[in-house]
Amino acid sequence: MNKEKRLEKIIEILNRSPKPISGSNLADMFEVTRQVIVKDIAILKAAGKDIKSNSRGYYISTKNRIIRTIAVKHTFEEIGSELLTIVENGGKVLDVSVEHPIYGEITATLDVEDKMDVDFFLKKINNAKPLSSLNYGIHLHKIEVDDEKQYKKIITELNKKGFLL
Helix, strand or coil: CCHHHHHHHHHHHHHHCCCCECHHHHHHHHCCCHHHHHHHHHHHHHCCCCEEEECCEEEECCCCCEEEEEEEECCHHHHHHHHHHHHCCCCEEEEEEEEECCCEEEEEEEEECCHHHHHHHHHHHCCCCCHHHHHCCEEEEEEEECCHHHHHHHHHHHHHCCCEC
């Protein structure tokens, strides 16, 4: 298969998939190396394709959802509770941002949308310090929701737990 055809097929596959697809899986499908897929994705992004990536792979978001930023504060031990509160009420945690006195705003992609993602994230940070530790637990999240009702429910639940600033 030539490169142009492979690029078309990658877009088709990502558009059809409800979950991210790893570079390794794409490489296996097309019988190329993972590095070839990384280059293909870069070419597609440069061509304007809205391909996103997270720790589980590449994806194209096809949903028309609302994105809001929330300000929260909690301890390291409460990270799981905060994330579960958001995802169990239908939200997706897109990222985390903190304000650094020297570097300004620092943002990291999370893409946490279900309990499995929360568990995976908690395992990853178990032996590390989260970004929120830079500001005594104060940080921002961009969250994605279906509608305002869902957003208000998440805000209410975070407020009940004392996480909302």
